[in-house]
Amino acid sequence: MKIAIVTGASSGIGQAAARRLASSGFQVLAGVRKAADAAAWERVPSATPLLIDVTLEDSVNAALKKCRSRLEKATEVHLVNNAGIAVAGPVEGVSLDKWKEQFEVNVFGLIRATQAFLPFIRATKGRVVNISSVSGLATSPYLGPYSASKFAVEAISDALRREIAQFGCRVVVVEPGPIDTPIWNKGLSKKDFLLSDLSDELQKVYGHDLATLHKAVEKSARDAVPVGLVADVVEKALLARRPRTRYIVGTRALHAQMAAARFAPDRLLDALVAMEFR
Ligand SMILES: NC(=O)c1ccc[n+]([C@@H]2O[C@H](COP(=O)([O-])OP(=O)(O)OC[C@H]3O[C@@H](n4cnc5c(N)ncnc54)[C@H](OP(=O)(O)O)[C@@H]3O)[C@@H](O)[C@H]2O)c1
Numbered sequence: 001m002k003i004a005i006v007t008g009a010s011s012g013i014g015q016a017a018a019r020r021l022a023s024s025g026f027q028v029l030a031g032v033r034k035a036a037d038a039a040a041w042e043r044v045p046s047a048t049p050l051l052i053d054v055t056l057e058d059s060v061n062a063a064l065k066k067c068r069s070r071l072e073k074a075t076e077v078h079l080v081n082n083a084g085i086a087v088a089g090p091v092e093g094v095s096l097d098k099w100k101e102q103f104e105v106n107v108f109g110l111i112r113a114t115q116a117f118l119p120f121i122r123a124t125k126g127r128v129v130n131i132s133s134v135s136g137l138a139t140s141p142y143l144g145p146y147s148a149s150k151f152a153v154e155a156i157s158d159a160l161r162r163e164i165a166q167f168g169c170r171v172v173v174v175e176p177g178p179i180d181t182p183i184w185n186k187g188l189s190k191k192d193f194l195l196s197d198l199s200d201e202l203q204k205v206y207g208h209d210l211a212t213l214h215k216a217v218e219k220s221a222r223d224a225v226p227v228g229l230v231a232d233v234v235e236k237a238l239l240a241r242r243p244r245t246r247y248i249v250g251t252r253a254l255h256a257q258m259a260a261a262r263f264a265p266d267r268l269l270d271a272l273v274a275m276e277f278r
Contacts, residue, residue, distance in 0.1 A: 177250030
């Protein structure tokens with residue numbers, strides 16, 4: 001029995017990836033936080049809901065306890081670390097509580113889930129698939145918290161990959177560009193949300209740029225590609241004999257943009273970004 005645990009399977013990428021894996025030979029443990037979301041997974045063949053909030057030690061321990069006997073019997077155990085949130089705003093203005101919330105989910109949550117399931121992954125030569133972002137490769141202004149969390153995911157993935165290769169395990173990072181999921185309705189696309197955390201003074205200082213960012217985010221949401229493209233890549237990451245260490249998911253233009261961002265000098269990139277905010 002091949003088991004794939006997917007965190008954040010209530011919607012978006014996690015839901016699509018979990019459904020795909022359930023239809024391609026895996027027994028999926030679909031990680032959700034709410035009973036209502038669990039009920040939806042009860043009806044999906046080859047899937048079992050698993051209540052798990054990655055920010056809560058007790059929740060992760062309870063999830064592990066619940067599925068331990070299945071994991072012990074499995075021939076393969078894989079983990080897709082997908083759960084994530086996006087916090088935006090100027091470095092100066094986002095409250096430390098919001099910075100912490102961003103890291104609690106995207107970084108410490110990913111580590112908590114990985115630590116919990118890794119003994120089973122190691123024992124079965126399993127794979128860890130970390131859903132990062134193109135924001136983990138290049139940073140846009142006012143997306144500092146989100147981008148910093150995804151840069152951390154990239155570094156953790158590199159460390160883990162080099163640590164567990166010796167056991168026959170693989171670590172794959174998936175770096176999507178804008179994908180059509182509910183994440184865009186959870187704050188990023190709301191102008192008020194971008195300003196809500198800021199003092200009146202900082203609203204005056206950054207208001208113009210945040211309005212520009214808001215328009216760019218709306219455009220990204222409109223141009224977002226279907227979630228199935230990420231599900232394709234997650235499936236490939238678990239099934240390919242030699243998966244790549246990283247997969248960017250998005251349009252050709254996005255691939256070109258990321259390649260350019262890698263090699264272009266900082267000052268040139270700064271000037272291009274500044275033009276967008278003029
Ligand atoms: N959509 C994009 O354009 C895009 C691009 C690049 C990367 N990504 C990454 O893809 C991943 C999934 O995002 P999405 O776009 O599919 O967004 P989404 O539809 O908002 O899904 C996020 C999922 O994470 C779960 N989650 C949030 N906090 C959690 C916690 N503390 N414990 C467990 N689960 C938690 C949510 O559960 P609830 O429903 O209970 O809140 C939901 O299932 C994220 O890591 C995101 O950064 C998305």
